[in-house]
Amino acid sequence: MRSAVLLLVGVLCVGVSESAPRPQPQQGDDVFATVETGALRGVVSTSLNGTLYSKFVGIPFATPPLGDLRFRAPTPAASWTGTRDALTYGSRCPQSGRGSEDCLYVNVYVPLVNDSSPLAVMVNIHGGGYTTGSSRFRRPDFFMDKGVLLVTFNYRLGSIGFLSLQNDDIPGNAGLKDQVFALQWVKRNNAAFGGDPEKVTIFGESAGGSSTSHLFLSPAAKGLFRGAIMESGVANGNWSVEQTPREKAYRLAAALGFQTQGANDSAVAAFLRAVDHTDLTRDNSQALSDFEKRTHKGIAFSPVIEPQSDTAVVTESPGDILRDGRYNQVPVMAGVTSADGSVIVESSGILTDEAYAADMRENFTLLVGSQLPLPTVEEQTQAAVKVENFYFGEEGFSVDNTQAVYDMFSDMNFIQPTEEFARTVANTSDLPVYLYYFDYDGYGANEYGMSHAAESKYLFLSFGPKMDPNSNDGKVIELLTTLWTNFAKYGEPAPGGSPVTWEKFTSETANYLDMKQEFVTRQNLLKERMDFWKQILHQ
Numbered sequence: 001m002r003s004a005v006l007l008l009v010g011v012l013c014v015g016v017s018e019s020a021p022r023p024q025p026q027q028g029d030d031v032f033a034t035v036e037t038g039a040l041r042g043v044v045s046t047s048l049n050g051t052l053y054s055k056f057v058g059i060p061f062a063t064p065p066l067g068d069l070r071f072r073a074p075t076p077a078a079s080w081t082g083t084r085d086a087l088t089y090g091s092r093c094p095q096s097g098r099g100s101e102d103c104l105y106v107n108v109y110v111p112l113v114n115d116s117s118p119l120a121v122m123v124n125i126h127g128g129g130y131t132t133g134s135s136r137f138r139r140p141d142f143f144m145d146k147g148v149l150l151v152t153f154n155y156r157l158g159s160i161g162f163l164s165l166q167n168d169d170i171p172g173n174a175g176l177k178d179q180v181f182a183l184q185w186v187k188r189n190n191a192a193f194g195g196d197p198e199k200v201t202i203f204g205e206s207a208g209g210s211s212t213s214h215l216f217l218s219p220a221a222k223g224l225f226r227g228a229i230m231e232s233g234v235a236n237g238n239w240s241v242e243q244t245p246r247e248k249a250y251r252l253a254a255a256l257g258f259q260t261q262g263a264n265d266s267a268v269a270a271f272l273r274a275v276d277h278t279d280l281t282r283d284n285s286q287a288l289s290d291f292e293k294r295t296h297k298g299i300a301f302s303p304v305i306e307p308q309s310d311t312a313v314v315t316e317s318p319g320d321i322l323r324d325g326r327y328n329q330v331p332v333m334a335g336v337t338s339a340d341g342s343v344i345v346e347s348s349g350i351l352t353d354e355a356y357a358a359d360m361r362e363n364f365t366l367l368v369g370s371q372l373p374l375p376t377v378e379e380q381t382q383a384a385v386k387v388e389n390f391y392f393g394e395e396g397f398s399v400d401n402t403q404a405v406y407d408m409f410s411d412m413n414f415i416q417p418t419e420e421f422a423r424t425v426a427n428t429s430d431l432p433v434y435l436y437y438f439d440y441d442g443y444g445a446n447e448y449g450m451s452h453a454a455e456s457k458y459l460f461l462s463f464g465p466k467m468d469p470n471s472n473d474g475k476v477i478e479l480l481t482t483l484w485t486n487f488a489k490y491g492e493p494a495p496g497g498s499p500v501t502w503e504k505f506t507s508e509t510a511n512y513l514d515m516k517q518e519f520v521t522r523q524n525l526l527k528e529r530m531d532f533w534k535q536i537l538h539q
Helices: 141-145 158-162 174-193 207-217 245-255 265-274 277-281 290-294 318-324 342-348 354-362 364-369 377-395 402-428 472-490 527-536
Strands: 030-035 038-046 052-060 083-085 105-111 119-125 149-153 195-205 227-231 332-337 433-438 511-515 519-523
Touching: 030 052, 030 174, 105 141, 105 174, 119 174, 119 207, 119 472, 141 472, 149 174, 158 174, 158 245, 158 277, 174 195, 174 207, 195 207, 195 472, 207 227, 207 318, 207 332, 227 472, 245 265, 318 402, 332 402, 342 402, 354 364, 364 377, 377 402, 377 527, 402 433, 402 527, 472 511
Parallel strands: 038 083, 119 149, 119 195, 195 227, 227 332, 332 433, 433 511
Antiparallel strands: 030 038, 038 052, 052 105, 105 149, 511 519
């Protein structure tokens, strides 16, 4: 057992001589580890399938960003004396008027295996549209069964995590800086839990995938991981970089009662630092313009291109970095679900809100064109005309063509940017690139495809009762968790002897893994649709 690193105490150690075999750990036993800031006490837990693992939760990785530290880059956590209990999760970061700003905590889960070799480490970045989410709901069971060390953590969200005045005082991206800080903590401390500092893989879904992608592209994260997995979100997507952050900061301040007319940035910053976090995060839509509300842009605060500084994470357009090949040189896995756009279709209410549907019918080229990554309004308008014709034909936009609605929003916001991301990395490097398309008709499916980021439900325990391993869902859980953890252990998801064959994506073959009931390597994901987007975006 990994007791050389995690010392079991309590009744287990009473009256045991040096030469006697150490008793086997049991659920509920205490475990200890020492990190740079002090000693920790965790507990032995058992996965759904019976794997014993050590659980340390609520470990501070930064100073609570309270008061004047709001919006600022994170700073190191204070040390403590004695042994700190790591038995209770830290609070979620402020969201929807709930949570606490004292939220920067990390959780570590370590399978107790009969091998003293350092474990591959997987660090999960949760999703939630950069607005909601928490690490505490990421149950580690399936990762424990596969013998990898899992780390989850919180990062600042919404206006507190991503508001920007585009200046040195509030440059933005505090939430991404939390992520970098957490990865630096993992790099320095994971050996204390039996992890391998040189075998760290980052992964996440939706905003977590977008975040993973930003870190892949950022010099600030260089050397902190050796592989990156992006699920249903990439940095070059149209929702992954905020284009008008100053306007949003001023609009939010005005909505909260600040007289913005004639005000300067210092006054706005002071006001926003003094506002209670519940008011600051209760309704992010207050920062959206009326036009953005018409497009049903649901994310008000997301990463920005910030001024250069020692802590800056995003200082250039993700697309420019990608095309220039100036990213961290590590293997990549990236993928989408067949109805990834469901998160937009269903949250916007477009299928049931007659006023929104009518506005889309009458102003399609304006509302959709504004979301296309083209340099001029004229080009956006011309491309939007083609989009409407491609998906809806001569009759134009109609919610009656529901599959087309799902397909358009999926392609525009998720599938096209992800395919472009994989293709561009393959074209600008020799790195291994693995692309997947999750279209298994199971948990999270509707008649129009697999819902947004549905693959994450198979990676983390989302099913409640123990899943029959011989059921279709059980087989998909086994396949996905094997592929993901293989990537962390070996740098490739399907090495020799794997249950599936997953060929790399290259500029010549454009391979991807088609994940239905059977997982099969195919070529040219949604070729007609992707070729259309290449044509209208001049790729």
